[in-house]
Each structure stands twice: as C-alpha cells, then as structure tokens.
Amino acid sequence: MKVWLRASVAMIALAGGAHAAIAQTAAAPDPVANQQADSPTAADPQDGASEIVVTGIRQSLARAAExxxxxxxxxxxIVAEDIGKLPDLTTASALQRVPGVQVVVGGNNEIVGARIRGLDDIVTTLNGREIFTGVGRGFAFQDLPAEALAGVDVYKSNSAERIEGGVAGGVNLRLRRALDFKELTLSGSARATYLQEAGSKNTINPAVSLLAANRWSTGIGDIAAMASLSYQRNEYARPIAWNDWTRSTNAAPGSTTPNLQSPTGxxxxxxxxxxxxxxANFSVEWAPDTSTKIYVEGLYAGYRGNVFQARPTFRGFTATSFQAQAGDTCEDFAVGPDGYYTSNLRGPANPTGTGTIQRLCNATGYTARNLEYYTATVANKASTDIYVMATGFNKEFGALTWNTDFSYESSTSRNNSFRVDIGKRIPELIQVRDVDHEVQATMPGNPMNDPAGLTFVNGxxxxxxxxxxxLWSVMSDMKYDFDGVLDYIQGGVRVARRKADFEQYLGGPPAPGGSFVTPLATAGLPADILAQAPGVPQMNEGASFLQIDPEYLLKESIKRQFRTLYRISPDTPAFDPTRDYDAQEKAYAGFLQAGYAFxxxxxxxxxxxxxxxxxxTDRTIAGAGRVTDPVTSTSRVVLVNRSTSDTDLLPNASARIKFGGGLQARFNYSKTLSRPSFGQLNPGLSYVVSYVNTIQNSGSGGNPDLKPQKADSYDASxxxxxxxxxxxxxxxxxxxxKDRVITGTEVRTIDSLQYVISTPRNLGSAKIKGIEVGGQLFLDFLPEGLDGAGLIGNFTIIDSEVTTPGDRLQGLPLLGVSKYNFNAGLIYEKYGVSARAIYTYRSQYFDADITNGLSxxxxxxPVGLNGIRAAxxxxxxxxYDLTSNITVSLAGTNVTGQRTRNFESREDFVREVRNDDTTYSLGVRFNF
Known part of the structure; x- marks a missing residue:
C-alpha cells in the first residue's frame, strides 16, 4: 500500500526536529495540514531552489522534511500522503518507523507500546488536546485507526506552549478539519487482511473508511463541514509457549537426576x-473573514472484543518419574527448601536462614511420566468508548493572535473475564530446553484431546x-509578532479537571472438592461444553486439544451453572469496594515564551x-485494601484517603543556526515531567492466594507517595x-x-503467608543518552524508469543507566530500553506504481524486575530480570493507481515470520517464545 511507503518516508523525515506551530490551544491552525489543503503539490524546501512539483509519497516526505x-x-x-493514507495500517505501526521510537507486539498481534528513546512516559494529544484511555495517563494508539489521521507529530523536546506530562516526549495525533478542503470531497477505502497464524487461516478481516467534506462560500463567510467514519474487524490467534519457573531437581519427588536446575514444567x-x-469524527468550521475561525469538532473511538485464551500447563515436578538431561554448565544457586530461589540464606550473619548454596548443572530437557496437566479456559468480553468534544476560536488582530479552546473527554473501559480450569494426569511429557529459544514439548498420543478422565482443577x-x-479543559493563549530581533511573545493558561474511578471484583472459589476430584462428566453441563482449542506450534507440533468452550463462558446462564457447581451464589458478583479507587485532579498551568531571530x-x-x-496539580485519591486470613476467612479493611499538591516550573530554550546551502544546526534544552498514573497512586492493596503450589501467592498495590518523574533534556542536531x-x-x-517510576516486586508476609507484591516505586535517578542518525535519498540521477527509486533509513543508539546509589538496579540499563534500533528501506514511485520494503530492528532489552520471583x-x-531477545x-x-482517483494496494507485515523470544537474566535461561503473526492485506482506495 502507499500506506507502507508513506510510513518509512515519513518516519525518516522525522529524525531531527520540527516545531509544528500548534500552540497550547488545540485548534490553532496547523501549517502542515493547511499546506496539504491549499495545494495538491508541494515545493521542495531547499534554499534558493526553484519550485519543483512532487506528488504522492515524495510529496508526503517533502512535507515531513519541511x-x-x-x-x-x-x-x-508522519504526514498522510492523501486523505486516510497514513504510511502504515495502524498508528502504532507508523510510529515504529520514527527514529528512536521502539514498540512491542501486543497479545492480539498488534504493534503497541510506543516508547520514545526507550521511555514510555508520553503525553498524547489529539489536535493539541490531551487524550487518554480509561483511568490511565497514556493513550492506546491502536484504538485510533490510521485512516482517521492527517498526520502524527512526535515531540522529542518540550517547549512552554506544549501541555506538560511526558518525560519521554509527546505525540500529537492530527485529525483532518473541515477548512482543509476547498470543495466537495468524497474519499474512502476498503481493505481485507489475511492473518496467517493458527486459528485464523481462513479468516478475512475487513476494514473500511469513508470521508465526506464540503465548503460553502456564503454572505457570512466560508462554512465547511467534514465527517469521517471507519470500521475494522479482526479475527486473530497468537500462540505462546514457555518454560515454567526453574527449580532444583532435588525437590522433584520422582526425580532420578539430582543436582540439576530445570523448569518445573x-x-x-x-x-x-x-x-x-x-x-467517527467530525469538524464544522466557520470563517467569517480571513482573520477569524470558529469551530466545533468531535471524535468517537470504540473497541469491542471477545478475547479467549486456552492455556495448557504441565506440572513436571508432580510426575512419579522425572528424568532430566544434564548439560555442561554448572553453577552455584541460592536454593530454598522448596527448590526455588531464596534470598534467606543460612550463614554466620543469618543462622536461622532456610536456604543453602547448591551446585547445580543446567538441564537441557527432561521426560516426566504420570504428571498433572490442566488447561485454563479464559473468556473475556471487553469494550472501550472514547468521546471527545471541543469548541473554540482563532482570531487575529493584526500582529496579535488569540486562540481559545474548550474540550471534554470521556473514556470508559469495561472488562468481564471468566476462567475455569480442567485437567487430569497424563502418561508422559517430553520437553526440550533450547538455547535458541525454540521451546518444544511433546505429549505422546495427545491425551489432552481425549475427554476421558477430565476433572475440575485449581479454582x-x-x-x-x-x-x-x-477531563474538562479550557486553554487560551495569545501571541504578538514583532518585526525585529524579538520575533514574538506568547503566553497562555490552561485549567483542567480530571476525574478517574475504578471498580473491580476479582476472585473465585477453589475447584469443588479440590483439584482433580470432581469429574467434568458429572457436572451436569451441556454435552458440547468442550471445544477444540487452536494449537501451539511448539506443543505437539501444533495439534489441537480440548478446552471448555469459551463461547459458553460468555453466557450468563452458563456462568450461573458454574457458580452453583463451585458452591457460591449463582448471581454475578458485586464490585468489591476494597478494590475500588476514586481520584480527582485539578491542573493549572500558565506559560510565557519569546521567540527571537537575527x-x-x-x-x-x-x-x-x-x-x-x-x-x-492538586490531587485527591481514595482507596482501600483487604487482608484476609485464609484459615479463618476473616478479613480486615484499611481505608486510605490521600491528598497531594505539586508545583513545578518547566523552563525551555532553543536555538537554530542556519548556515545556508541547506546546512543547519539546532540546540534545545527543556525540563519535563510525568505524573504517576492513578492506578500507580491507588493506596489500596489487593492480593490472591494461589491454588497452585508452583504459582506464588501474589498481589498488587499502588503507592500514594509517588512523586512526578522529572528530567532535564538536552538535544543537539x-x-x-x-x-x-x-x-x-x-x-x-x-x-x-529524577524519581523515575518503575514497577518492581517485594516479598511481604500477610497473616503468616508470603506474597510477592507488585508495586511501583520512585527509582531515584537515571541517565539516558544517545545518537539518532537518519536520512532519505531519491535517486533522481538514475536513468529513466529507475529514477523513481529512493533509500530511507535511520539508526539510534541509546545508552541508559540507573544511577540511584544503593538501588538493586544501580548500574543496569533502564527497563524497556533497547540499545540499538534501526529502520532501513527501499521505495519506488513512478508510472502510477508505489512500492516500499522496510526492515525494522530492535536489539535485546530487559522489561521486568523478577528478582523476588521463584525462578x-x-x-x-544478583538481580533477576526478564529479557527480550533482539528481533x-x-x-x-x-x-498501483488504476486512475487518478482509484488506487489498489497489497501489503504484508512480518513476512519473515519473526518471533518474540524471552529469557531470564541471560539468554541460555530460556523462558518463552511468542509466535508473532504474518499478515497480508489487499485494498482499494478512492478519492473524488
């Protein structure tokens, strides 16, 4: 698709810095959008060059470069080549082409989780207004289809008129506006996407969009209206395979191979x-004269998903016979009485410690016989609804410009998840532990596909x-232009009121009679309660297996049957008040800024x-936590209400030196901040007692004492x-x-039981530095036909380090930061043909602190980290342009079948492999 071409093009045009003239006021005119509207072509922005008309990808690259x-x-x-033609199929996919932006593949195979130079503390704006998902600070980029956007600006340095909130930077999503169009315009697209992964082999996923706009010249000025709609549906599957926590084989009851460290299953x-x-989005604009614009605009973005999981688990250490194959790497491990990791080592300074140092060799694989197996079936129904409405005006009084914007956003997310586990003992499991992360396991005869002997397991x-x-927000600013060294002065204010509330029920009873006791066949459930689950390539070579039909678990009548079977009330559980929190936040900001030129x-x-x-910022957050004694079932509730206030001054300065002949340099300094999310600030604590002895008791809690993260940022280009x-x-x-926030784990004892509690904390200090290089070259010097080719690419190297004295992560890179990432691509555009091939690479990184885990x-x-291999x-x-108004397209993603592979602390400690999908899309687009 031209979509693909545009992505790389635009992404390269990104490498340095551009200050889009979107001031604090969201609806201030955008010079790039206006340029696109005012002319179908763009002049090459080179000093002293004569005007050269370019179109298509070249045009979009020229605009981004300008x-x-x-x-x-x-x-x-990133500039859309035409209406609804952002360079990639999704917004997050387009962002990965930007120099220094790193992404991950989400559970549904979409590109998600954009990071700017390794940091995910990003403030997202829509036409200059803050936008978010649910109760979070961030926005799920995948929730806004690429067809809706005119362009995307990635801010890597801050300036006073920008809304504060991103240590990493900011992303502004630009919708089209009514006055972008000079005449009646009708544009649309249709696309079908084929997903190659298991479970979706015969599924064609549709995506359609339509935009209509017109402008009328009247006696009271120009009036314009625009409306845009889009819809997409995706069926998908993403298989994963992993080794369970590693453990000493001395703790396996049926082990005949002691003194090894092996996955428990x-x-x-x-x-x-x-x-x-x-x-859907709309824009209505009225320009009574050339110096005035009044507007009303809005957006709706929704998500609806029925997400299922089939999770087969094999407990190797429950086998009556467990035989591992010894490798040639032997090391000392800190081992507790249960064979897992412990920090409570016995020694002169800790004579009551329960752990010892053991010399263990690695197990390269194992065979377990007569072992416990279960499959968890999870059915989740989820939805998100985001509404944004805004109105305001832009007015010029000669050299004075005045902008004011009023906006409102509502974002609601709902999730309803139901899980039931079934299992039995199976004869044999043969597992291979491979350094190349090709985790493989075989269960001869595929007993998981035989319903005989299945019982309820766990809970x-x-x-x-x-x-x-x-969020209610009002922004207003003024700018006065001078004719001299002092180029302009601008100032403004913003007042915003944010509310967030979260409600949850999480829990459930153990299996009736205990695990592996009550047969599924005697439960009185529908005869067809079992269904075939999609296979996993690394398990039995992708053979299917039985699970509870997840479609049934979406039905309230079936849920009532299960609740009754599990001996609790059949009614839907009410929200647990101790898991709720409510937050209110008022933010006030004012800025003053001067521009200069000489x-x-x-x-x-x-x-x-x-x-x-x-x-x-003035904030109040109220929450609670419940601590339950698992023996007496008694509990106590602690209510917490916390109020905080923060006042911050965020200076900035920049200089650009133009040397002539196309050479220039720029220097920037800014102080930025990121506020903790409401979930991170939630003072409540919740936890879960595990029904499985190989899974830790766990919990999570917020930290109301979290401080905003701040950074002094320097850039030179x-x-x-x-x-x-x-x-x-x-x-x-x-x-x-300063005060970088990370989520780590700590061990707490609650009512005599140990829990690994996940909680955020201020890390202290950290540093990050690096270099981005990029460029684009069109090969106009080649002979006719070949002169439509071009090269694009960028490369980023990032060096990060935790510098907090005494912190266990001191000296290590920041979590989530890859040292290297690059894009390299070829493009071609001529004779109505547009083509692009681009390779995107991200080096190894660590994404979680698992120091207190079992493994x-x-x-x-000394520090346990979950790592992601380079990929x-x-x-x-x-x-291909069939006509000047109709284009057909073909696109492919991840055509080499790259997988995501995880490890623990170092690459020979294999953890999991995620099978990222390959997709192919065929589409048509029209513009009249």
Whole structure:
C-alpha cells in the first residue's frame, strides 16, 4: 500500500526536529495540514531552489522534511500522503518507523507500546488536546485507526506552549478539519487482511473508511463541514509457549537426576478471538473573514472484543518419574527448601536462614511420566468508548493572535473475564530446553484431546472491572509578532479537571472438592461444553486439544451453572469496594515564551525561543485494601484517603543556526515531567492466594507517595538538506531523570503467608543518552524508469543507566530500553506504481524486575530480570493507481515470520517464545 511507503518516508523525515506551530490551544491552525489543503503539490524546501512539483509519497516526505527543517524544537512528523493514507495500517505501526521510537507486539498481534528513546512516559494529544484511555495517563494508539489521521507529530523536546506530562516526549495525533478542503470531497477505502497464524487461516478481516467534506462560500463567510467514519474487524490467534519457573531437581519427588536446575514444567497458550474498532469524527468550521475561525469538532473511538485464551500447563515436578538431561554448565544457586530461589540464606550473619548454596548443572530437557496437566479456559468480553468534544476560536488582530479552546473527554473501559480450569494426569511429557529459544514439548498420543478422565482443577476466577476517566479543559493563549530581533511573545493558561474511578471484583472459589476430584462428566453441563482449542506450534507440533468452550463462558446462564457447581451464589458478583479507587485532579498551568531571530551574516542566521511553563496539580485519591486470613476467612479493611499538591516550573530554550546551502544546526534544552498514573497512586492493596503450589501467592498495590518523574533534556542536531527532498541528519540527546517510576516486586508476609507484591516505586535517578542518525535519498540521477527509486533509513543508539546509589538496579540499563534500533528501506514511485520494503530492528532489552520471583538464578547474577531477545520485522507495500482517483494496494507485515523470544537474566535461561503473526492485506482506495 502507499500506506507502507508513506510510513518509512515519513518516519525518516522525522529524525531531527520540527516545531509544528500548534500552540497550547488545540485548534490553532496547523501549517502542515493547511499546506496539504491549499495545494495538491508541494515545493521542495531547499534554499534558493526553484519550485519543483512532487506528488504522492515524495510529496508526503517533502512535507515531513519541511516540518523537521523549519522547526526550532525537536519534532518528527508522519504526514498522510492523501486523505486516510497514513504510511502504515495502524498508528502504532507508523510510529515504529520514527527514529528512536521502539514498540512491542501486543497479545492480539498488534504493534503497541510506543516508547520514545526507550521511555514510555508520553503525553498524547489529539489536535493539541490531551487524550487518554480509561483511568490511565497514556493513550492506546491502536484504538485510533490510521485512516482517521492527517498526520502524527512526535515531540522529542518540550517547549512552554506544549501541555506538560511526558518525560519521554509527546505525540500529537492530527485529525483532518473541515477548512482543509476547498470543495466537495468524497474519499474512502476498503481493505481485507489475511492473518496467517493458527486459528485464523481462513479468516478475512475487513476494514473500511469513508470521508465526506464540503465548503460553502456564503454572505457570512466560508462554512465547511467534514465527517469521517471507519470500521475494522479482526479475527486473530497468537500462540505462546514457555518454560515454567526453574527449580532444583532435588525437590522433584520422582526425580532420578539430582543436582540439576530445570523448569518445573511446560506451559503454552493461545490468545484468540476477535475485536472491532468503530470510529467517527467530525469538524464544522466557520470563517467569517480571513482573520477569524470558529469551530466545533468531535471524535468517537470504540473497541469491542471477545478475547479467549486456552492455556495448557504441565506440572513436571508432580510426575512419579522425572528424568532430566544434564548439560555442561554448572553453577552455584541460592536454593530454598522448596527448590526455588531464596534470598534467606543460612550463614554466620543469618543462622536461622532456610536456604543453602547448591551446585547445580543446567538441564537441557527432561521426560516426566504420570504428571498433572490442566488447561485454563479464559473468556473475556471487553469494550472501550472514547468521546471527545471541543469548541473554540482563532482570531487575529493584526500582529496579535488569540486562540481559545474548550474540550471534554470521556473514556470508559469495561472488562468481564471468566476462567475455569480442567485437567487430569497424563502418561508422559517430553520437553526440550533450547538455547535458541525454540521451546518444544511433546505429549505422546495427545491425551489432552481425549475427554476421558477430565476433572475440575485449581479454582474458578472472575475478573469484572470498569474504569472511567473524564477531563474538562479550557486553554487560551495569545501571541504578538514583532518585526525585529524579538520575533514574538506568547503566553497562555490552561485549567483542567480530571476525574478517574475504578471498580473491580476479582476472585473465585477453589475447584469443588479440590483439584482433580470432581469429574467434568458429572457436572451436569451441556454435552458440547468442550471445544477444540487452536494449537501451539511448539506443543505437539501444533495439534489441537480440548478446552471448555469459551463461547459458553460468555453466557450468563452458563456462568450461573458454574457458580452453583463451585458452591457460591449463582448471581454475578458485586464490585468489591476494597478494590475500588476514586481520584480527582485539578491542573493549572500558565506559560510565557519569546521567540527571537537575527542574522549573523549574509548566509548565517539564528532563531529560537526561550520560555517557561508553571504548573500546579492538586490531587485527591481514595482507596482501600483487604487482608484476609485464609484459615479463618476473616478479613480486615484499611481505608486510605490521600491528598497531594505539586508545583513545578518547566523552563525551555532553543536555538537554530542556519548556515545556508541547506546546512543547519539546532540546540534545545527543556525540563519535563510525568505524573504517576492513578492506578500507580491507588493506596489500596489487593492480593490472591494461589491454588497452585508452583504459582506464588501474589498481589498488587499502588503507592500514594509517588512523586512526578522529572528530567532535564538536552538535544543537539546537525542537518543537511540537498537536492529534491533529500537530507541527512544526526541528533545527540541526553536525559537526566529524577524519581523515575518503575514497577518492581517485594516479598511481604500477610497473616503468616508470603506474597510477592507488585508495586511501583520512585527509582531515584537515571541517565539516558544517545545518537539518532537518519536520512532519505531519491535517486533522481538514475536513468529513466529507475529514477523513481529512493533509500530511507535511520539508526539510534541509546545508552541508559540507573544511577540511584544503593538501588538493586544501580548500574543496569533502564527497563524497556533497547540499545540499538534501526529502520532501513527501499521505495519506488513512478508510472502510477508505489512500492516500499522496510526492515525494522530492535536489539535485546530487559522489561521486568523478577528478582523476588521463584525462578532459580546463579548467585553470580544478583538481580533477576526478564529479557527480550533482539528481533526484526520486514514489511512491504505495493500500490498501483488504476486512475487518478482509484488506487489498489497489497501489503504484508512480518513476512519473515519473526518471533518474540524471552529469557531470564541471560539468554541460555530460556523462558518463552511468542509466535508473532504474518499478515497480508489487499485494498482499494478512492478519492473524488
């Protein structure tokens, strides 16, 4: 698709910095959008060059490069080539092409979790207004279809007029507006996507969009209206296989091979199902004269999903015979009485410790006979509804510009999850532990596909939750332009009121009579209660197996049957008040900023800005926690209500030096902050007693004493623009971060039981620095036919370090940060053909602190971390213009079948493999 071409193009045009003239006021005119509306072509932005008309991908690249070049801040932009034609199929996919942006693959095979230079503390705005999902601070980019966008701006440095809230930076999503269109316009698209992964082999996933706009010249000025709709539905499957926590084989009752460290078992899962995303947005604008614009605009973005999981688990250490194959790597491990990791080692300083140092060799695989097996079936019904409404005006009084915007957002998410486990003993499990992360396991005869002997296992669990966030905001700013060294002065205010509330029920009873006691066949459930689950390639070579039919678990009548069977009330559980929290936050901000510009010589000039933003946040959050004694079932509730206030001054300064001939440099400084999410601040504590002895008792809690993260950010770039839309650039950056928030684990004893509690904390200090290089080159010098080719690429190296003295992560890289990532691509556009192939790579990184987990690790590794191996994806797009108004397209993602592979602390401690999907899309687009 041109979509694909645009992505890489735009992404490259991003590498340096562009300050889009969206001021604090959301609806201020966007120069790039206006440029797109005002002319179907764009001039190449080169000093002294004659105007050269370019179209299509080339045009979108030229626009993005011009934003980059004319900026006084560090901003990268993705510009839609045409209406509804962002470079990639999804917003998050397009973002991965931006220099320094790193992403992950989500559970439903979508690209999610964008990070700017390794950091995920991003403030997201929609047409300049803050937007979020549920009760979080961030926005799920995948919830806004790419067809809705005119472009995306990625801010890597801050300036005073920008809404505060992102240590990493900000992303502004730009919708089209009514006055972008000069005449009656009708545009639309239809796309069918084929997903190759198991469970979706015969499924074609549709996506459609339609936009209509018109402009009328009347006696009271120009009036314009625009409406856009889109819809997509995806059936998908994502299989996963993993080794369970490693443990000393000395603790396996049936072990005949002692003194080894081996996984306690093998597990797999397939997440499958379908989701839908409807979206609509509109814009009505009135321009009574050339100096005035009044507008009303709105957005609805929705998500509906029925998500299922089949999770077979094999408890190798429950086998009556367990024989492992010894490897040649032997090390010292800290081992507790249960064979798992412990920090409570016995020694002179701790004579009552229960753990010892044991010399263990690695197990490369094992065979377990007569072992316990179960499959967990999870059915989840989820929905998200986001509504945004805004109105305001832009007015010019000669050199004075005044912008004011009023907006409201409501974001509600609902999830209803129901889980039932069934299992039995099976004759044999043969598992291979492979350094290359190709986890493999075989169960001869596939006994999991035989209903004979199936019983209820573990417990039944329901997770019902609802979260809702609202935001009222008013922004107003003024800017006065001068004709001299002082270029302009601007100032403004913003007042915002945010509310967030969360409700949840989480829990359920153990299996009736205990695990492996009550036969499924005697439960009185429908005769067809069992269904075939999609297979996992690493388990029995992808053979299917039986699970509870997840479609049944969506039906309230069946849920009532299960609740009765599990000896609790058949009614839907009410929300647990001790898991709820309510938050209210008022934010006040004011800014003052001045721009300057002057010449040093006939060819050298300097411009930039200096400013500061003053913010105050008043917040109240109320929550509770319940602590339950598992023996007496008595509990006590602790209510917590906490109020906090923060006042921060955020200065910024920038300078751009233009040397002439297309060469320029820029320098930026800004102080940024990120506020903790409401979930992180929730003062309540909740926990779950595990029904499975190989799964830890666990819990989670917030930390109301969390402080905002802050960073001093420095950027410097050198850029050279030449030829027709070509450039190369290099950007160096440095971040000094204070009070970085991470989520870690700590062991707590509650009512004499140990729990591993997941809780956020302020890390202290950290530093991150790096270099981004990028460029694009169109090969106009080649012979006719070949002169439509071009090269695009960028490369980022990031060095990060936790610098908090005494913290267990001191000296280690920041979690979630890859040291290297790059994009490299080829494009072609001529004779109505547009084509792109691009490879995106991200190096190894660690994403979680598992120091207090059960899994063994050598004493030479004091900190346990979950790691993700390096990986790359190859995508392509091919488009052909049937006419000047109709284009057909073919696109593919992850065509090399790259998988996500996890490990614990180091790569030979294999953890899991996730089978990322390969997709192919065929589409048509029209524009009249």
């Amino acid at each position: 934003i980059k070049r004319e900026s006084t801040a560090v901003v990268d932009s 093998f597990a797999a899962a397939t997440e499958f199902g379908h989701y839908e995303r409807p979206q 039944m669990t329901e997770d019902i939750n609802r979260s809702r966030g609202t 010449g040093l010589s006939d060819t050298i000039s300097v411009d930039g800005m200096v400013g500061a933003r003053l913010t105050r 050198l850029e050279y623009y030449f030829g027709r839309s070509n450039y190369v650039s290099a950007v160096a950056f440095y971040r000094d971060i 063994l690790r050598p004493v030479s590794i 790359g994806r190859l995508d392509f797009g091919l488009n």
